[in-house]
Amino acid sequence: MEIFKYKINKENFFFILLVLIPFFYISGSLLVNLSTLIVIITAIFFSEKRIFLNFLKKYKIYIFSFFVIIFFNILFSETKLFSLNKIILYLRFFLFTLCYIFLISRLTNNHLKTLSKFFLLLIAFVIFDSLIQLVFGKDLFGFEYFYPYNRITGPFGSEMIVGFYVLNFGILTISFLNYFFSINKIYNFLLFSILFLFILLTGERTSFL
Numbered sequence: 001m002e003i004f005k006y007k008i009n010k011e012n013f014f015f016i017l018l019v020l021i022p023f024f025y026i027s028g029s030l031l032v033n034l035s036t037l038i039v040i041i042t043a044i045f046f047s048e049k050r051i052f053l054n055f056l057k058k059y060k061i062y063i064f065s066f067f068v069i070i071f072f073n074i075l076f077s078e079t080k081l082f083s084l085n086k087i088i089l090y091l092r093f094f095l096f097t098l099c100y101i102f103l104i105s106r107l108t109n110n111h112l113k114t115l116s117k118f119f120l121l122l123i124a125f126v127i128f129d130s131l132i133q134l135v136f137g138k139d140l141f142g143f144e145y146f147y148p149y150n151r152i153t154g155p156f157g158s159e160m161i162v163g164f165y166v167l168n169f170g171i172l173t174i175s176f177l178n179y180f181f182s183i184n185k186i187y188n189f190l191l192f193s194i195l196f197l198f199i200l201l202t203g204e205r206t207s208f209l
Helices: 002-027 029-046 049-058 060-075 080-105 109-136 162-181 185-202
Strands: none
Touching: 002 029, 002 080, 002 109, 002 162, 029 080, 049 060, 049 080, 109 162, 109 185, 162 185
16 A cells, blocks of 8 residues: 555656646746756656666667767767767767666656646646747746847846757647647648647748748
8 A cells, every 4th residue: 555655646746747847948048947857857866777777778769879979979060079078978968868768758648638728728828828929929927028039038038948848848738639649631731730830930940940
């Protein structure tokens, strides 16, 4: 009985952590880096060696592809040492992604459904708030349209990352919806078109490409 209770509490902790991550991104870089570290530590601390190795084996093609890209990036870089240092710093985000997937894989379908609905509402709100800013010059929180660069920032204030935010959490949300509700091709096309057009409006070229 105690073991069962421990598992339930552990899963609730994973769920709460995953729910809070999108808010960390809105709050600023400090909490983004902190949440990245917390997710990595949590996944490593709670994972069983067998489960983690099976997880790495399952995604070995993606992991291998990532490191091949890194290798060629350094190989053809004019400043190899600088590129190597930057890549080492960015590796934490790759590790974060693996650990994030691992934590999601430990949740029950009920928690995942709740998480998918929450992400859907959050992305819809961010897009709506940003469009309000584009049309009226200010969003619902009073953040003004970034006129010097013709960029919308939505609830992120002066940080021009709303396109990056919607890209990442938007694709994750659509993935959840497809997993649980078997969305047909027409609705998938519509959802991706909304993301595509919105990111175009943000002016964030990297996220758009």
